[in-house]
Amino acid sequence: MRLGHRAEAIDIAGGHVTGSGPDGKSFALGYDRLLIATGAAPIVPRRPGFDRPEVVVVKTLEDAQAIKARLQSGSVKRAVIMGMGYIAMEMAEALSLRQVTVTMVKPRAELLPWLDAELAATVRGELEHHKVELRTGFDVARIEAGKGSNVAVVDASGASLAADLVIVAVGVQPNSRLAADAGLQLGPARAIAVDRQMRTSNPAIYAAGDCADAFHVVTGQRAWIPLALRANRAGWAVADHLTGREVALQGIAGTAVFKVFDLQVARTGLSVAEAAQAGFDATAVTISASSRAHSHPGGSPLQVHLVGDRRTGRLLGAQMVGREGAAHRINAPAVALHATMTVEQFGQSDLAYAPPFGPSWDPLLVAANQLIKKMKEES
């Protein structure tokens, strides 16, 4: 372990990595096999005022501890969160529950562009129910000193939001500069392109974690979806491959889940737009069912959105929003995507039933039956 050593270049011809140590001295380390595991970094817009101390990103444990310390000091009454992805939403929940008034802003019009509009409306309702203000179409131009409060977050049109804290959660980008400079192939979003053995375009160099891409099991194409399971799995796969074990990672289905207040939001596979872009003849249905059997008290609506390919009948994606039953239920269509099942095959699955946990026809199966019907009608 060489803490404080920054790698600055990979010399592929020479088979070594060069950089500088904590004392400023340069170093060179030879390798037979090299692993690049440089992760991803939060995107911070290069606009005026983002270097102010009230502006923070959420990446490391220290970032979170710093935010917590600031909250405990009692000086944060109003926060602006830039971004409306799942990190942004988790922060919105955490701050709201600590009596901070939260406004979320983003330049685009859609709350969660990858989520079906009906499901996204439920998420919006949940945030608004908890007094989180959502300002879509708000493109932050600069952050400047405020009047009553610490800073003013100003958008392109001059609209201004007062805030004691600004959290930047507009996404992450792969730390792939080292790889790019060394001439290694990059994939989508400039993530490092790797094969199923985690090898980059140079077979002596591996990449794993949020800096590397993966094959998407639905499209078969490269995709960059930096999530914990794949990052972790890729690290293990490199270790397996280096120690002589056979390894060939199938890839990712893009399965993800998050909690926002009392809602579970889950997805796997492609949205209709993503499917169309990947060349599928995509169509979709959205249904709402009860999270429990009619006979069982305490149920709540569970929305299910399923995407299929009219040409082949293949299941392409699933999305769910509800107060219960979405988070783990998404794993069933995720497995179906790995198995390249048709909607019809998935719709025949023997899914679990008991009154406290769902209707006898699982909401996923109800959605599958609707999608089968729709695909037939449309083809």
Place this chain on the structure above:
Amino acid sequence: MRLGHRAEAIDIAGGHVTGSGPDGKSFALGYDRLLIATGAAPIVPRRPGFDRPEVVVVKTLEDAQAIKARLQSGSVKRAVIMGMGYIAMEMAEALSLRQVTVTMVKPRAELLPWLDAELAATVRGELEHHKVELRTGFDVARIEAGKGSNVAVVDASGASLAADLVIVAVGVQPNSRLAADAGLQLGPARAIAVDRQMRTSNPAIYAAGDCADAFHVVTGQRAWIPLALRANRAGWAVADHLTGREVALQGIAGTAVFKVFDLQVARTGLSVAEAAQAGFDATAVTISASSRAHSHPGGSPLQVHLVGDRRTGRLLGAQMVGREGAAHRINAPAVALHATMTVEQFGQSDLAYAPPFGPSWDPLLVAANQLIKKMKEES
């Protein structure tokens, strides 16, 4: 609709059903196609005292309403439940929560013979924690008038349990007598044998619901597992087939879930014993993981048991017990069974992760990795 008309015989040669109406008069109804949907009936031991009014089965809504009325009269302080299956457990919970002292009895030694011993011990602990007494090895010989209480439930060895209410939940059997008398082929447990179009051995006669069997997707063999989804799906399949739509039901994976107090108990596919009996070279692992990420408060143990075939590497079954996250998570291995995935393929699934809902490596994946290792070591 001819309510009160009891079918008594199927005359296959004549193409009609005969029986008797509410007035005692006999009837004959001709058919081109016939559907047998006679369901299943609770097994009631033919032993002395089972005709007493304190002894009830749980099958119809009226049965449940009668039990509820008796509870509301305040005369039920102690109940004996015969059987320890999921209906028996649901009754134990319902009665306990209404301050009835519950003793569950069964002749065999195991609480839930199909459940891995470690997982079954957790279920036992949950019942005992809620003061439900479990008496395995208690084979009820007779029920007789009691002293202080209404009845005495007496086992073969003379041991006696006082009870104000005796619930018989020792299982169900298919109502297949009509079919058997007509010479139709019967399958396991004397359920009516049907093909993937729900046709019996006579192509003009269909059977659907709890009276009919199904193909098990793991074994490929006939199985009788009377659960709501299959029963319902089979009815729709008959309607589809009769109206000229192509239909071929894949079959069942034996997926089931129930709640007992604060525990979720879920299964799909085969147990090790069932797998061995079906000719597989079965082995299994049991792991315990947290239901949430370490960083998230409120997690509880989730036990996962996975069964695989050493010869082919195929996933054969899964079982889970935990306070949260078992009920819907079981659907992922259920889909994997439909897709005849290997444990290795299933272990590569991109399952959902967020701290409130599980660790980054889903407990199912942890179990799959353990099982892959074990299968390699043992082969």
